[in-house]
Amino acid sequence: MSGRVGVAATVLAFGYAFLYLPIALVIAYSFNESRLVTVWAGFSLKWWKALLQNEAMLDAAWLSLRIALVSATFATLLGLAAGYVLARVPRFRGRTLFAGLVVAPMVMPEVVMGISMLLLFVGSDRLLGGPERGFLTITIAHVTFSLTFVAIVVQARLADFDRSLEEAAMDLGATPWTTFLTVTLPMIAPALASGWLLAFTLSLDDLILTQFVAGAQSQTLPMRVYSSVRLGVDPQINVLATIVVAIAAGALVTSAWLTRKRD
């Protein structure tokens, strides 16, 4: 038995080392004196200062944050509707198509979705004279692919609860709307929160779809990072990576702590 525990521990140690060693090195080299990210030349904060004064990067980060906030919110509303329908409305005309459409963006290759949405915006620009490519088109694209994830989280959560609570409320005379607000919504609130967070992260991280629909003026953070990284390694990107990892770790630890507290 102890032999098997040893094997399991080795497997996990190897797996986690594979996942975290590259990230750890990126973080370490964000404090490197040298411009070369492969040669250690002593501790320095100069790349941190450089990044915090990098206007283009900060503008891009601000644009990405605004898009992520707006698109995650709309994706959560639409995903809530879609997930609710999938879990609670077993029959209506077009349900198979509806279910297919809700899941499809999750498995659609991003380059395909990117080119298709760009063609839509080009078409609407010719026929309707807009929308101009930028904030709005990026947000629409992000809502479209992230609402899928919210819908799946909501549907799974609703499937875990049986309908009897909602039916009891309605038998006692509550209208469907009151039932939804006082029974269903509190039940699925955690799923909505994690769905929103997922949509927010997906939006903040998206490169390919964004690159297609962004137009000439708008540059999101991943687009900036990509164009900088294509030219080779850059210590400022290491700094940015360190910040991103710190935020993600902080958010994950906080949410785990909150869940544990509730239990």
Added chain:
Amino acid sequence: MSSRSVFLARSQPMRLVIALPFLWLGVFFLLPLGLVLGIALGTNSPDSVPPVELGVDLASFRLLFTDDLYLAAWLSSLRIAAISTAVTLLLGYPMAYAIARAAPRRRPLLLMLVMLPFWTSFLIRIYAWMGLLSENGILNQVLRGSGLVADPGTILGTEWAIYLGIVYAYLPFMVLPLYAALEKLDWSLLEAASDLGARPSTAFLTVTLPLSLPGIVAGCLLVFIPAVGEFVIPDLLGGTQTLMIGKVLWDEFFTNSDWPLASAVAICLLVLLVGPILLFQRQQQRSLERRS
């Protein structure tokens, strides 16, 4: 109960709840796919804006299936995706298994550690390997320093780097569905098998493996489907000699401005993946129905 549901579906507000996401996905997902097909049938006309002349012309599709370059790109995309998926499964299965068999109070932390990289930026995780794998990168410094290899060669820019990048980036997508399947497994079945004289390997092959099959299928599809159309990984880690179809689409669109050809690539990619995508959807639906 179902009569109430039908009643619900016909009620005015519920119609709106159904219609909103339906309309959104119809306009912003389904309609665009139709446009891609329309443009794929057009011809490239570099002088007009946008650079397309509408019509019904299969030239773009014909080019995709006759030109050696494109055929090679399709084949290498499939090969790279398939091999990477297999390697990810071989690495992810033992991890998921070890987590599922760990003490229950440790599992949330172990799972969180698998999830954390997913919550950080995809681009940055790929970037991390650029510094590791380059000619004077950290890996080669370690290899030279250890004295084992005098001239290790460079991994960055080869197909090996692409495999490594895909396995690294998609490992969490493999581990999570595998864990979900293994966590539900009734371990007393394994004890029963061994009581009845089955060796551990036999018990694994006849009990554990079949019961975790839904997780294996889901995990493999979640890795394979995006890997076939991958763009960032071959672009940043792979060299110029490795062609992948996602990169071809990107280059035809952005570099050559050949919209019909890029659209034809997109349509072919969809047709190629429609089998795996439908399989994934059916499985997703089935597992949710089992829960409710």
